[in-house]
Amino acid sequence: MPTENQNTRLHPLDRTDRRILEVLQHDAGLSNQDLAEKVGLSPSPCLRRVRALEQAGIIIGRVALLDRKRLGLELTALIQIGMDRHTPERFATFEDAVSSYPEVQHCYLITGQAADYLLQVVVPDMDAYQDFLLRRITRLEGVSSVHTSFVLRRVIDRTALPLGYLPK
Structure with missing residues (x-):
């Protein structure tokens, strides 16, 4: 996982990648099928894009937010x-x-x-x-x-x- 002080190159993101990131930031628990529907992709390309975003270090984890x-x-x-x-x-x-x-x-x-x-x-x-x-x-x-x-x-x-x- 990259740290803030490492020199990191910006990973180019298209509109679909940005939409995937927006949706996952609000509900990381979505199934790949549901995510694909929300961003207008079929499941296989959606999963490939999510994996590429993870490999690029843009998606660094998924968590459940708890009510304090x-x-x-x-x-x-x-x-x-x-x-x-x-x-x-x-x-x-x-x-x-x-x-x-x-x-x-x-x-x-x-x-x-x-x-x-x-x-x-x-x-x-x-x-x-x-x-x-x-x-x-x-x-x-x-x-x-x-x-x-x-x-x-x-x-x-x-x-x-x-x-x-x-x-x-």
């Missing part, structure tokens, strides 16, 4: 983390640690703020957040500052990428 509240994961925290030293080793150690925490939904190395990282964390409640913060985050080597904001309401919460920017 129905699972009791009521609290979403955005955590800005500052590091004491800006070395590749320090960053790698931090990134390895947080990648093992299932509560961390997203981790971004950022610029333009006093923080070095922005984490999105999902937990059941404030007690679970406090435990996560005190037992995990503040114990990581190199963490020098932590500032947390809590999400009151998700105004926009999408997973689909804006495909209108792709070259035609």
